[in-house]
Amino acid sequence: MAKWTFNHIETIGHITEDNDFYRQYHYPEMLIRYDSNFIEFKQMPTLVQLKELEQNMREFHRQYNQRHLKFEFPDNQKPVFDVMNYLKENKYDVGFLELYSIEPDQFPRVENHPDIEVKEVTDELFNDFIKLQYKQDIENGEEFAKGKIQLNERQHKNDQYMKVVAYYKGKPAGTMNVILSEQTVEIDDLAVLEEHQRKGIGSRLQRFVMDRFPESTIILVADGEDTPREMYQKQGYQYQGFKYEALKIEK
Known part of the structure; x- marks a missing residue:
């Protein structure tokens, strides 16, 4: 039986950055759609890396009058303790999705x-x-x-x-x-x-x-x-x- 991953789920949005570490999506057709305007990590970030990309995304989004920050983390990995702690202390809504077939x-x-x-x-x-x-x-x-x-x-x-x-x-x-x-x-x-x-x-x-x-x-x-x-x-x-x-x- 095939193993399905979140890569098989459609993402609505245009890719503005794609490297070995992360992929960024932007969707000017619907700027308020959070699921189309976010950063998807391919590798689990350290706290330093997260903070750097957080600021980059904030500056990018504010060019379009967007006021949200959204991150998706690699499949089947829970963010490391200091990253999770930082997100919660800084009022992020943290949750997880499950994939079914x-x-x-x-x-x-x-x-x-x-x-x-x-x-x-x-x-x-x-x-x-x-x-x-x-x-x-x-x-x-x-x-x-x-x-x-x-x-x-x-x-x-x-x-x-x-x-x-x-x-x-x-x-x-x-x-x-x-x-x-x-x-x-x-x-x-x-x-x-x-x-x-x-x-x-x-x-x-x-x-x-x-x-x-x-x-x-x-x-x-x-x-x-x-x-x-x-x-x-x-x-x-x-x-x-x-x-x-x-x-x-x-x-």
Whole structure:
């Protein structure tokens, strides 16, 4: 069985620096998207190295009126003690992500439900998708939500992406982004409205992908400290590794 890593997960952003030590991403199309504007370490930094790159990123971001600092650390390595200590003392939000994979024939069968319908987003359904995403994204602020609309519009025109929407009793209730590559199919941004959770909508969104791409390995990323990861484990997803990240919003 292939070993999947975070390198198989799509990163939206333009690479502005790439060397043996780190890679920096910048995305002027959506400056407020932290996951597109950050430094990814290829080797675990010392505290001195971290501080140097922290200042470099701060100066770079302020050219674009960005007020965040974000670092991602190498796969399956926890930052060394003095680095972790520095991040926490300096008010970084430190957490970790977990990578999971599954073969479609290993995903549990899901019975059809008369009240739930899952569809690929066409031009006719795109407005339903956008409205539901906006309702969820506005929690991160209006600037982010509007930027996400433009991102979804760009992706909708690109064959690498497939948008999916779930309806409950005829009304949009859940959305999902699907990212296609030669090796994998990635599930991203799966979300169900709070009032429609625990009705099986999330499972049916995933089942839609399993049925559409039966020969592909399905991968996704979960917050290592959140409950959805437990659902993925129960559904049969296989743990592939973890990645630490640190985010700070400066005034």
